Amino acid sequence: MSKIVTLGEIMLRLSTENNNRFIQSNTFRADYGGGEANVAVSLANFGIESEYVTKLPNNPLSDSIFRYLKANGVETKNIVLGGERLGTYYLEVGTSVRASSVIYDRKYSSFSTLNYNELQIESILKDCKILHLSGITPALSENCKELTIKIMEKAKEMGVLISFDFNYRGKLWTLDEASPVLTSYLPYIDICFAGILDAKNIMKLGDHSDLNEYYKEITKKYPNIKYLLSTKRETHSVNENSLTGFIFKEGELIASPRYTFQIVDRVGGGDAFAAGALFGIYNNHSPKDIVDFATAASVYKHTVRGDANLVSKDEIYNIINNGISTVSR
Structure with missing residues (x-):
């Protein structure tokens, strides 16, 4: 059975409780999370064989992550042990008109020191159908920039599909720093998660009126990209959003239904969308089925506290088939 491999940093997340601000907080809720780890957890819960690759310090916190x-x-099995520390981030959970905010404490983390030659890359990519990476990794260090391009090159050599989520984080690097690095990866990518802002600000494409035109330009310039995906979020308040998913395949832009929902925890919603899309692509589903499942998965994640989407595929199909209901009987 072929697998999906994800590679990236997992961190300790410390969240304020009861919507408190940092300045009010004496205790924090602890969770583990990171974009690529969240995708791996979602895929495993959907029944896909998934493997997660990272580097962790050799200490009890890492034992807890395992x-x-x-x-x-x-x-x-291919997680590397070494380095000095686990990356951490602090989340001040917003409410009503006050947005959530994040403080990163991940400089010099174990993962940021990971070198390509520390990985058993042939073993990792053997029997791998899709390799999932994100734009967060190259933002962390020069090591991580080199690691990303080298593993992409090896994956292409071994016939592995490459999935890449742009996931630009302004607190990690500037647009001027990110643009040349992330665009250099585009010729390797088969499945690309990128929206209008990524196309405008990172790919530096022309000023188009809608997503469809941007996606047409991207696939014309990079015909290797087989799938382009993104979401449109409408923020009614911190506690209530609407979400629509989009997929572009073979010149056609297809939208999911629009969902409006209350939010328990927004973190990881994009990762849940990516995992849902990869589930559909892995199983050779139609573009419409792919984007419908991915969007419903993202919506569900907003109801789950923590970084990862702890949900089965049957629960996602229930949303698709029956809509958002109040009680499951």
């Missing part, structure tokens, strides 16, 4: 990943069915 337990968390294994409990969710994620393969961890």
Whole structure:
């Protein structure tokens, strides 16, 4: 059975409780999360063989991360141990008109020191159908920039599909720093998660009126990209959003239904969308089925506290088939 491999940094997330501000907080809720780890957990819960690759310090916090990943069915055999510290981020949970905010404490983390030659890359990519990466990794260090391009080159050599989520983070690097790095990866990518802002600000494409025109230009310039995906979020308040998903395949832009929902935890919603899309692509579903499943998965994640989408595929199909209901009987 072929697998999906994700590679990136997992962090300790410390969140304020009861919508408190940082300045009010004496206690924090602890979770583990990171874009690529969240995708791996979602895929495993959907029944896909998934493997997560990262680098962790050799300490009890990492033991807890191994337990968390294994409990969710994620393969961890190629995780590297070494370095000094686990990356951390602090989340001030917003409410009403006050947005959530994040403070990163991840400089010099173990993952940021990961070198390509520390990985058993042939073993990692053997029997791998899709490799999922994101634009967060190259933002972390020069090591990580080099690691990203080298693993892409090896994946192409071995016939592995490459999935890439642009995931630009302004707190990690500037647009001027990110643009040349991220655009250099585009010739390798088969499945691309990128929206209008990525096309305008990172790819530096022309000023188009809509997403369809941007996607047409991207695929004309990079015909290797087989799927382009993104979401449109409408923010009614911190606690209520609407979401629509989009997929562009073979010149056609297809939209999902629009969902409006209350939010328990917004973090990881994009990762849930990516995992849902990869589930559909892995199973050779139609573009419409792919984007419908991905969007419903993202919507569901907003109801789950923590970074990862702890949900089965049957629960996602229930949303698709029956809509958002109040009670499951």
